[in-house]
Amino acid sequence: MRPYILRRILLIIPLIWGVVTSVFLVVHLLPGDPAAVLLGPFATGDREAALRHMWGLDRPLLVQYGQYLRNIAAGDFGTSLLTGQPAASQILSLLPYTVVLGVGALLIAVGAGIPLGIAAAVRSGTAVDRLSLLASLLLISTPSFLVGIVLLIVFSGRLGWLPAIGAGTFARPGSIVSHVVLPALALSAGLLAYLTRITRTTLLSVLREDYVKTARAKGLAGRVIVLVHALRNAMLPVLSILGLATGDVVGGAVVIETVFARPGVGSLLVNSVTGRDYVQVQACVIVLAASFVIMNLVTDLCYAAADPRIQYR
Amino acid sequence: MADILRAAASAAPARARGSRWGGFATALLRDVPSLLAAGFIALLVVVAVFAPLLAPYGPSLVSASASFRPPSWQHPFGTDLFGRDILSRVIYGTRLSLLVGVLAVAVGAVGGTFLGIAAGISARHAEQAIMRCIDVALAFPFILLAILILAFFGPGIQNVMLAVGIAYVPRFTRITHASTLSLREMEFVSAARACGAGPGRVMLRHILPNLFQVLAVYGSFSIPIAILIEAGLDYLGLGVVPPTPTWGAIINEGRQSLMIAPWESVLPGLVIMLAVLAFNLFGEAVANYLDPRANIGLPR
Numbered sequence: 372m373r374p375y376i377l378r379r380i381l382l383i384i385p386l387i388w389g390v391v392t393s394v395f396l397v398v399h400l401l402p403g404d405p406a407a408v409l410l411g412p413f414a415t416g417d418r419e420a421a422l423r424h425m426w427g428l429d430r431p432l433l434v435q436y437g438q439y440l441r442n443i444a445a446g447d448f449g450t451s452l453l454t455g456q457p458a459a460s461q462i463l464s465l466l467p468y469t470v471v472l473g474v475g476a477l478l479i480a481v482g483a484g485i486p487l488g489i490a491a492a493v494r495s496g497t498a499v500d501r502l503s504l505l506a507s508l509l510l511i512s513t514p515s516f517l518v519g520i521v522l523l524i525v526f527s528g529r530l531g532w533l534p535a536i537g538a539g540t541f542a543r544p545g546s547i548v549s550h551v552v553l554p555a556l557a558l559s560a561g562l563l564a565y566l567t568r569i570t571r572t573t574l575l576s577v578l579r580e581d582y583v584k585t586a587r588a589k590g591l592a593g594r595v596i597v598l599v600h601a602l603r604n605a606m607l608p609v610l611s612i613l614g615l616a617t618g619d620v621v622g623g624a625v626v627i628e629t630v631f632a633r634p635g636v637g638s639l640l641v642n643s644v645t646g647r648d649y650v651q652v653q654a655c656v657i658v659l660a661a662s663f664v665i666m667n668l669v670t671d672l673c674y675a676a677a678d679p680r681i682q683y684r
Numbered sequence: 685m686a687d688i689l690r691a692a693a694s695a696a697p698a699r700a701r702g703s704r705w706g707g708f709a710t711a712l713l714r715d716v717p718s719l720l721a722a723g724f725i726a727l728l729v730v731v732a733v734f735a736p737l738l739a740p741y742g743p744s745l746v747s748a749s750a751s752f753r754p755p756s757w758q759h760p761f762g763t764d765l766f767g768r769d770i771l772s773r774v775i776y777g778t779r780l781s782l783l784v785g786v787l788a789v790a791v792g793a794v795g796g797t798f799l800g801i802a803a804g805i806s807a808r809h810a811e812q813a814i815m816r817c818i819d820v821a822l823a824f825p826f827i828l829l830a831i832l833i834l835a836f837f838g839p840g841i842q843n844v845m846l847a848v849g850i851a852y853v854p855r856f857t858r859i860t861h862a863s864t865l866s867l868r869e870m871e872f873v874s875a876a877r878a879c880g881a882g883p884g885r886v887m888l889r890h891i892l893p894n895l896f897q898v899l900a901v902y903g904s905f906s907i908p909i910a911i912l913i914e915a916g917l918d919y920l921g922l923g924v925v926p927p928t929p930t931w932g933a934i935i936n937e938g939r940q941s942l943m944i945a946p947w948e949s950v951l952p953g954l955v956i957m958l959a960v961l962a963f964n965l966f967g968e969a970v971a972n973y974l975d976p977r978a979n980i981g982l983p984r
Contacts, residue, residue: 389820397832512961514912516919516935517953520942524950528943622825626916641920644835656832660824 375675383664390660394653395439399432448654453646458654462636466658468538469635471547472628473620475555480562485609487563488570493597495575503567510564515623519557519630526553536632550633558627562616569612574605607678614670621663711973721965728959732779739772743929752945762947764937773929774952780924781931781956784845785911791849792910793903796856797895801887803857804864815861821854827913834922841930844923848910856902863898867891897974904970908963915956931956 406422423429427438442449448458491503510518527535533553539546577583578601586596625637632638636655643651712718731738747767755762761770803814821829829851837843867873868891876890917923918932926933931952938948 385816386820386823389816390823393820394832397836508964509957509961512908512964513957514915514919514953514960516916517950517957520935520946520949520953523942524946528946618825622827625827625831626920629920640831641922644831644922649835652832652835656824656828659828663825663828664823 376672379668379671379675383668386664387661390664391440391443391657392436394656394660395436398649398653399428399435443657448657449650451643451651452648453643453651458651461639461651462654462658465635465639467541468633469624469628469637471538471551472554472558472624472633472635475551476558476562476620476623477617479555479559480566481613483559484563484566485570485606488567488609489574489597489602491567491571492574492578493593495571500571503571507564507567510560511568513560515557515561516626516630518560519554519627522553522557523631538633538635554627554631554633557630558620558623561623562619565616566609566613569609570605573608574601577601577605580604603677607674610670610674610677614667614674617666617670618663621659621666625659708970708973712969715969717965718969721962721969724958724962725966728778728782728962731775732782735776735779739769739775741769741772743773743776744768744927745772752941754945755947755951761951762945764934764945764948765941770934770948770951773934774931774955777929777931777934777952778955780841780928781911781914781959784841784848784914784930785907788845788848788910788914789852789903789906791846792852792856792906793899795849795853796858797860797892797899798887799853799857800860800862801864801891801895803861805868805883805886805891814857818854818857818861822858824851826851826909827916830913830917831920831922834917839923839925841924841928844914844917847917848913851913852906852910855906856899859898859902860895863895864891867894901967901971901974904963904967908960908967911956911960911963931959 406419406426406428410419410422420429427435446459448462450456451458451461454461487503491500494500523535526533534546534550537550539548539550541547574597578597580601583596583601586600591600624635625640627633628635628638629641636659640652640655640659643649643655712722745768747763750759750763750767751765753759753763753767759769759771761774763769764773799814799818803811803818806814824832830847833847833850834843837847873886873890876886881890914923914930915932915935918930919936921936924930924933926937934952935949938945938952942949
């Protein structure tokens with residue numbers, strides 16, 4: 372177990388190096404030129420050349436790459452072209468809001484999706500089961516921003532129960548919670564539906580196993596069989612899917628933060644793309660991708676803890 | 685030896701494609717939800733093809749006196765700030781959104797299949813190099829990869845299509861690579877190699893036809909996701925340039941007036957939802973028909 376954990380943790384180092392390098396390659400090798408992009412279509416060649424020189428884009432690629440790696444290793448992601456602030460400090464100041472949103476959405480999706488999936492599996496074949504299948508398929512097919520828009524219109528606009536925009540302040544925890552409810556619901560909707568389906572499917576297949584028959588034969592209560600014997604095995608595929616789905620949570624946060632005009636790394640990314648601030652775009656993409664890699668690692672480790680069959684090879 | 689030659693001769697298993705599609709149509713007719721889904725997709729295609737004939741107004745026809753009209757018989761989806769008819773914009777948007785969704789998956793499928801087969805039949809170190817790059821690409825959440833590419837391509841409809849397509853390449857590579865790994869151990873591939881077929885011929889004539897099933901299933905589940913991602917990019921204002929009407933772009937235009945003109949956002953949003961639902965149901969029908977055992981819900 373210990374060597375497996377160590378190996379998985381060490382494996383993310385080359386992965387994050389790969390992420391950092393591919394962002395560098397996209398910036399430097401794609402046809403777009405940051406200087407031309409920033410200055411727009413009416414810029415003169417001289418001004419573009421001056422800008423490229425200022426950013427060091429006229430130096431050999433390998434020299435730029437070395438400098439870039441050294442800076443990032445030191446936590447320096449460059450200076451935002453729009454605000455003149457260090458890109459890293461802008462991200463750090465906004466990261467807590469994105470973390471609150473992501474954790475909130477994951478809690479809702481897991482806390483509601485898995486129990487709903489169990490309920491559907493236990494009632495498999497009934498009208499309740501068919502209804503939940505239909506509802507979950509409908510929710511999987513709904514763009515998250517539409518869920519957000521409808522929640523916004525109903526609960527902030529018509530009913531006025533919850534604030535529409537912003538994220539509150541950490542000085543007043545109540546305001547953080549009231550601001551995160553609707554965005555977290557919108558962000559969790561698709562994952563919740565997906566977890567419901569997966570939990571139902573895997574639990575149903577586990578319930579057909581022989582050891583479940585044995586448990587039934589020896590007279591255990593149905594609830595004990597489902598919750599104690601079957602659920603733990605059914606959770607393994609759910610866990611591995613949850614790991615991959617954290618990517619959708621990270622990506623979805625970018626969209627949902629924009630719907631609710633929430634401060635966060637996602638909305639910072641969108642504003643930086645619109646404002647052609649390639650330094651800030653680079654920094655946001657690296658941080659978001661790295662957080663996905665780390666969340667994936669955490670779920671993999673949970674998987675290993677839950678399944679004693681996983682061994683270090 | 686004769687056996688091997690015969691195996692090589694029948695390398696690409698010749699299945700009667702005609703009867704296969706006939707069987708699919710029969711299976712589709714038997715299942716009501718799949719039939720409804722196929723019908724809705726057919727409707728969307730008709731709307732996309734005949735958009736200029738079906739739209740009651742021009743997609744960019746401005747009318748200052750008709751600003752923010754709620755849905756009525758005259759304007760079934762209402763109008764926006766500029767008095768443009770939302771239904772007409774959605775109809776024209778169907779063209780672009782469907783086309784971008786389908787073409788993006790095509791780009792991803794072609795690029796990914798080529799890389800996947802190439803990795804599967806090349807030497808060990810080349811395979812390792814390709815697949816480690818794919819691992820890195822998969823470390824980016826899907827929409828983030830598309831945003832990163834789009835940020836440097838700049839906005840525009842072709843760029844959205846390319847960005848989503850490129851973001852799909854690593855996914856298709858991984859799927860086709862996995863299938864190629866099992867195919868390359870099969871006798872008919874060794875036989876073809878023994879008969880002197882080069883890597884190009886092995887890829888195109890012997891491996892590719894046998895990936896049909898995997899590609900059909902994964903491809904049909906990818907189209908609805910591509911439509912969602914494209915709508916998301918346009919909603920964020922990173923995709924097409926105004927006044928180009930796509931489903932996502934129309935909703936983006938309604939952001940400022942969400943509380944006074946909710947129809948501008950909600951009705952196009954419902955169209956996206958129905959389209960994605962139809963493609964998901966259709967994908968399930970394809971998966972059930974081609975590989976009934978592999979149905980584990982919807983893949984991501």
